[in-house]
Amino acid sequence: MTAVPMTEPMGQSLLDVEHLTMRFGGLTxxxxxxxxARRKEITSIIGPNGAGKTTVFNCLTGFYKPTVGRLKLSHPEKGEHYLERMDGFRIAQVADVGRTFQNIRLFPKMTVLENLIVAQHNVLMRASAFAVAGLFGLARYRDAEKAAVEKACHWLEKVNLIERADWEAGNLPYGDQRRLEIARAMCIDPVLLCLDEPxxxxxxRESLELNTLLTAIRDEQGIGILLIEHDMSVVMGISDHIVVLDHGRKISDGDPNFVRNDPTVIKAYLGEEEEEGDHA
Amino acid sequence: MAYFIQQLINGLTLGAIYGLIAIGYTMVYGIIGMINFAHGEIYMIGAFISVITFLVLQSVGMGFVPLVLVVMLIASMLFTSVYGWTIERIAYRPLRRAPRLAALISAIGMSIALQNYVQLTQGARVKALAPIISGGMTLFEQNGFEVRLSYLQIFIIILTMALMAGFSYLIDRTPLGRQQRACEQDRTMAALVGVNVDRTISTTFVMGAALAAVAGMMVTLYYGVVDFFIGFLAGVKAFTAAVLGGIGSLPGAMLGGLLIGLIEAFWSAYFTIEYKDVATFSILVLVLIFRPTGLLGKPEIEKV
Known part of the structure; x- marks a missing residue:
C-alpha cells in the first residue's frame, strides 16, 4: 500500500466518513x-436512542462491514487507511483506532496494570521475538517491558488510578472502570479515540473530571476524539464539532452553538419546538 | 509401606503424563470454550512420530542416548505442532461462529479421521520399541520388597515439572501469555486493542499439541508399545483430569492429572487392575455431580 503524502489545509481531517450506509436485512x-472528524478536535455524535450512533462505531472498528460507504482514516504518519476493508484487530494494530464500550469491557480478571500492558502487546511481542526472548528474560525485552510499564503508569496517573494498579480490574468501582477503559484505549497510542458513552x-463530579481528561487528551496528544454521549453537559462543554443523527440520518452538523439552536435538532429531541432543556 | 511408596512413584509418573495432555484440553477450553476431542489423537500422533524418529536415528546409526532423546523430543513436538495447527485451521476455525455443538462434532470427526489415517498409514498392529533408558535405583528394601525408581521415571517426572514450570511462566509473564489470557476473557475486546485473535488461538493449539507430543513420547518410552488407538483412552482420561482439576485452570489440569494417575495406580495395586478405568471414570461422574467446577476451578476465575 502506498502512503500518499498529505497536503491538506489546517484542521487536518483525520476521519472521512463518506456515504456510510448500513443495512441489516430490511432495516437501514x-x-x-x-x-x-479532525485531529485535535472532539467530534460528538448525538441523537435519540436508536439513531444509529453505536452502529457507526461498530462500522469504524470492524464489527460490521458497511453495506455502502467509505471510512477513510488519514493517519499522520502511516498514510491513508480504509477501515471498511480492514480486519478488526488490524484497525487497532495498524490504523491506530482505539475504542471503549457503552457497557464497559475490561479484562476483569487481570490487574489494572495488566489491562494497560495488554494494550501494548504488539510492541512487546516484537521486542520479545514472539515470546521466545520473553521466556528467557533477554535485555531487549526487559527494556521494552519497562517502557510499557512506564507508559501504563503514566496513564494511570492521568486517570487517577495509580494507587489501584494492582487491583483486579473487575473489582474496581464503576467510575474507575470507565476511566481505566479510556486509559487502556490510550495505551495503544491511537490517532483516533472512539468513546461510546463514557x-x-x-x-x-465524575463527569466533570471526564471533561477535563478528554480535553487534556485532545490538547496534549493531538489526536482526534469521536464521542457518543447523552450527557449534554459533557457534549456541549467539550465538543468542537457535533454531528446529530436521527433514524440513521444526519440531521445537523456544526459547532455546539449551531447545533443547540438548530430547530431540526430540537424537534428530533423534543418532538416540537421548545427551548433546549437538559433532556437527554 | 514399601508397596505403597512404589505405587506412589508409579502413580506420579503416570499422572505427569496425563497432566501434560490435560493442559492441552484445558488451554483450548479456556480460550475458545470448546473441548478438543481430537487432542487424544494428537498425543497418539506424537507417540508415533517419536517412534519413527527413533527408528530413523537408529538406522543412521546414532546411539548416543541423550542426543537421541533430544532429537525425538524436538521432532515429535515440531511435527505434532503442525498437526495441531492444521486441525484448528481446517476443522475448528471455519466453525468459530457456529454453535458450540458444531465444533464439538467436528472435533469428534477429526478424532476418528486421525485414528483411521494413522491406522492406514502405519498399520493396525502394535509397534514395539526397545527400551532406550533402562536401569534404575533401589530406594530401599522392606520385607524383601524393593522400592525401585527407574531412570526413566526420573526423566519423565523432571521433564514434566520443567515443562509445567515453563508453561506457567509463559502464561503468567510473557506478552504471549497475556495475549492468551486477554483472548480468553474477552475476545472482542482483545481484537480491539490489536490482538490477533486467530493467531493467538492457533498458538494455543500449537502449544497444547507440543505438550501432548511430549506426553506421547514419554508413553512410548515408558510402555514401549504404541498403536493407533491409544489416543482415545489417554485422551478421555486426560479430559477427566482436566475436569477434575477444573477445566480452564492450568494448575488444575496438572493437579487433576496427578490425581488421576495416583488413583489409577493405587486402584490397580490394592483392588482390581481390570476395573482401574471404571474407578477413573467414576471419579469423573462424581466430580460432575458434586463439584462441576472442579477442584481448582471457580466459576469465571483465572483460566487459560
Whole structure:
C-alpha cells in the first residue's frame, strides 16, 4: 500500500466518513451518512436512542462491514487507511483506532496494570521475538517491558488510578472502570479515540473530571476524539464539532452553538419546538 | 509401606503424563470454550512420530542416548505442532461462529479421521520399541520388597515439572501469555486493542499439541508399545483430569492429572487392575455431580 503524502489545509481531517450506509436485512440503521472528524478536535455524535450512533462505531472498528460507504482514516504518519476493508484487530494494530464500550469491557480478571500492558502487546511481542526472548528474560525485552510499564503508569496517573494498579480490574468501582477503559484505549497510542458513552453512569463530579481528561487528551496528544454521549453537559462543554443523527440520518452538523439552536435538532429531541432543556 | 511408596512413584509418573495432555484440553477450553476431542489423537500422533524418529536415528546409526532423546523430543513436538495447527485451521476455525455443538462434532470427526489415517498409514498392529533408558535405583528394601525408581521415571517426572514450570511462566509473564489470557476473557475486546485473535488461538493449539507430543513420547518410552488407538483412552482420561482439576485452570489440569494417575495406580495395586478405568471414570461422574467446577476451578476465575 502506498502512503500518499498529505497536503491538506489546517484542521487536518483525520476521519472521512463518506456515504456510510448500513443495512441489516430490511432495516437501514445508517442511511448515507457523511461527516469529517479532525485531529485535535472532539467530534460528538448525538441523537435519540436508536439513531444509529453505536452502529457507526461498530462500522469504524470492524464489527460490521458497511453495506455502502467509505471510512477513510488519514493517519499522520502511516498514510491513508480504509477501515471498511480492514480486519478488526488490524484497525487497532495498524490504523491506530482505539475504542471503549457503552457497557464497559475490561479484562476483569487481570490487574489494572495488566489491562494497560495488554494494550501494548504488539510492541512487546516484537521486542520479545514472539515470546521466545520473553521466556528467557533477554535485555531487549526487559527494556521494552519497562517502557510499557512506564507508559501504563503514566496513564494511570492521568486517570487517577495509580494507587489501584494492582487491583483486579473487575473489582474496581464503576467510575474507575470507565476511566481505566479510556486509559487502556490510550495505551495503544491511537490517532483516533472512539468513546461510546463514557459519561454513562457517572455522577456530576465524575463527569466533570471526564471533561477535563478528554480535553487534556485532545490538547496534549493531538489526536482526534469521536464521542457518543447523552450527557449534554459533557457534549456541549467539550465538543468542537457535533454531528446529530436521527433514524440513521444526519440531521445537523456544526459547532455546539449551531447545533443547540438548530430547530431540526430540537424537534428530533423534543418532538416540537421548545427551548433546549437538559433532556437527554 | 514399601508397596505403597512404589505405587506412589508409579502413580506420579503416570499422572505427569496425563497432566501434560490435560493442559492441552484445558488451554483450548479456556480460550475458545470448546473441548478438543481430537487432542487424544494428537498425543497418539506424537507417540508415533517419536517412534519413527527413533527408528530413523537408529538406522543412521546414532546411539548416543541423550542426543537421541533430544532429537525425538524436538521432532515429535515440531511435527505434532503442525498437526495441531492444521486441525484448528481446517476443522475448528471455519466453525468459530457456529454453535458450540458444531465444533464439538467436528472435533469428534477429526478424532476418528486421525485414528483411521494413522491406522492406514502405519498399520493396525502394535509397534514395539526397545527400551532406550533402562536401569534404575533401589530406594530401599522392606520385607524383601524393593522400592525401585527407574531412570526413566526420573526423566519423565523432571521433564514434566520443567515443562509445567515453563508453561506457567509463559502464561503468567510473557506478552504471549497475556495475549492468551486477554483472548480468553474477552475476545472482542482483545481484537480491539490489536490482538490477533486467530493467531493467538492457533498458538494455543500449537502449544497444547507440543505438550501432548511430549506426553506421547514419554508413553512410548515408558510402555514401549504404541498403536493407533491409544489416543482415545489417554485422551478421555486426560479430559477427566482436566475436569477434575477444573477445566480452564492450568494448575488444575496438572493437579487433576496427578490425581488421576495416583488413583489409577493405587486402584490397580490394592483392588482390581481390570476395573482401574471404571474407578477413573467414576471419579469423573462424581466430580460432575458434586463439584462441576472442579477442584481448582471457580466459576469465571483465572483460566487459560
Amino acid at each position: 440503521a445508517i442511511d448515507d451518512l457523511s461527516f469529517t 459519561a454513562a453512569g457517572l455522577n456530576p
